[in-house]
Amino acid sequence: MQTKGNRQITVNSFTYALVICMNFWAFAFGEILGTGGMVAVSSMIVACLFVNILYVNTIKVSVRWLFMASLLVAFYQFSPNTDLEKTEFFCYIVVSCIAALYAVDTEKVLRYVTYFSVLLLVFTTQIFAQLSRQGIYGEGKNVMGLSYAILPIVIAGLTHFIYYRKKANFLLKICYVTDTVYTFILFMYANRGVVLTLLVVFVLLYIKKFGSKSSKKNNVFRVIVVLAVAIFVANNYMLIFEWLNNILLSFDIKLDFIQKTLRLKKDISNGRDEITQYVVENIFKSPLWGHGISVIRYNTNGVIDYPHNFILQLFYDGGILLAVPVLYFVIKMLWHAIWGENNDKTILLVFFCLTCLPKMFFSTNMWENPSFWLLLFNYIQFDIGNFKIRKKQINIQTQPEQMYKCGEIKMVAR
Numbered sequence: 001m002q003t004k005g006n007r008q009i010t011v012n013s014f015t016y017a018l019v020i021c022m023n024f025w026a027f028a029f030g031e032i033l034g035t036g037g038m039v040a041v042s043s044m045i046v047a048c049l050f051v052n053i054l055y056v057n058t059i060k061v062s063v064r065w066l067f068m069a070s071l072l073v074a075f076y077q078f079s080p081n082t083d084l085e086k087t088e089f090f091c092y093i094v095v096s097c098i099a100a101l102y103a104v105d106t107e108k109v110l111r112y113v114t115y116f117s118v119l120l121l122v123f124t125t126q127i128f129a130q131l132s133r134q135g136i137y138g139e140g141k142n143v144m145g146l147s148y149a150i151l152p153i154v155i156a157g158l159t160h161f162i163y164y165r166k167k168a169n170f171l172l173k174i175c176y177v178t179d180t181v182y183t184f185i186l187f188m189y190a191n192r193g194v195v196l197t198l199l200v201v202f203v204l205l206y207i208k209k210f211g212s213k214s215s216k217k218n219n220v221f222r223v224i225v226v227l228a229v230a231i232f233v234a235n236n237y238m239l240i241f242e243w244l245n246n247i248l249l250s251f252d253i254k255l256d257f258i259q260k261t262l263r264l265k266k267d268i269s270n271g272r273d274e275i276t277q278y279v280v281e282n283i284f285k286s287p288l289w290g291h292g293i294s295v296i297r298y299n300t301n302g303v304i305d306y307p308h309n310f311i312l313q314l315f316y317d318g319g320i321l322l323a324v325p326v327l328y329f330v331i332k333m334l335w336h337a338i339w340g341e342n343n344d345k346t347i348l349l350v351f352f353c354l355t356c357l358p359k360m361f362f363s364t365n366m367w368e369n370p371s372f373w374l375l376l377f378n379y380i381q382f383d384i385g386n387f388k389i390r391k392k393q394i395n396i397q398t399q400p401e402q403m404y405k406c407g408e409i410k411m412v413a414r
Contacts, residue, residue: 008055079292100377290319
């Protein structure tokens with residue numbers, strides 16, 4: 001029988017899984033209800049957070065968590081021209097930050113996300129119908145969104161298989177097969193960002209020796225190998241793509257990301273260079289506090305949706321005041337993910353980094369990426385011990401039996 005603490009961990013882990021797959025659940029509810037499903041999935045997550053009240057008497061909130069959360073809210077409040085609606089800010093960011101207050105079981109998080117592969121089977125027809133529109137003008141954005149929504153489920157299945165396959169039941173093994181099939185589907189039909197993310201997944205798991213114990217010496221060697229290969233590919237990518245394309249065409253196989261790259265031979269960035277130039281120039285116009293959260297579309301009269309690079313987006317939107325603290329934690333998380341031992345904490349970080357960071361380097365809107373905010377605030381909340389100076393914490397003590405009577409919530413600083 002599960003104890004109260006174990007039940008809480010289970011609920012928390014399922015909540016994390018919902019946040020990680022929020023965009024895919026929105027797609028699923030949209031197919032079922034015939035309309036946007038973000039409110040439905042957000043309601044599920046909020047319900048899970050309320051269930052936690054039954055299991056937890058004390059929530060330890062770090063001062064760092066409070067500082068970062070307050071900073072985000074303040075920047076949002078002082079962004080009058082933002083196109084990030086209040087509902088979106090709540091669903092994508094506020095809910096994720098609150099969920100990050102609770103500890104989870106890494107294996108359970110990966111298990112629950114992998115279980116969502118069942119939905120990939122249920123909605124196979126609808127998914128194929130949308131992925132087949134990849135080359136159609138006006139449909140590319142929707143296809144990219146769906147591809148990125150599927151990606152965490154595929155990565156979770158791969159990560160669970162590598163680290164926790166001994167705990168797999170029959171249903172999980174079916175999900176493994178489903179995720180493998182969808183990995184090939186994404187390589188065939190998804191955009192370049194999704195394919196590049198999958199390549200980064202295999203690279204990082206190679207550095208981590210695919211779950212086996214490895215010394216830092218071996219990790220350094222693997223990092224050097226990866227860097228050498230990356231430099232070679234970067235200098236010869238067009239020749240490599242042409243060579244691969246000729247081989248694949250001989251078998252009557254067309255990969256969309258290769259075809260698109262060859263079509264964009266004269267402008268491989270597909271317009272991103274101009275966006276980057278504009279963003280960098282305007283960062284220096286307001287370097288300290290930026291221009292405001294998600295205001296670039298307003299400032300460019302709808303020409304630019306977002307900077308297509310989360311580092312540039314941080315400096316453009318929030319300036320040094322927002323970018324520096326966020327990037328400080330991002331760098332620490334990456335360092336831990338690459339060099340940390342293969343324990344539960346590191347595995348959770350590896351999974352989160354793979355699902356959040358690669359796509360934000362070259363695509364997707366940072367403010368519409370709930371997994372990133374869950375990752376960031378989870379790391380802030382639970383890795384305080386990694387710092388030499390321990391900061392104060394605030395205990396929010398809740399007494400469920402009293403709360404039902406008078407709604408008391410006691411805050412005690414220590």
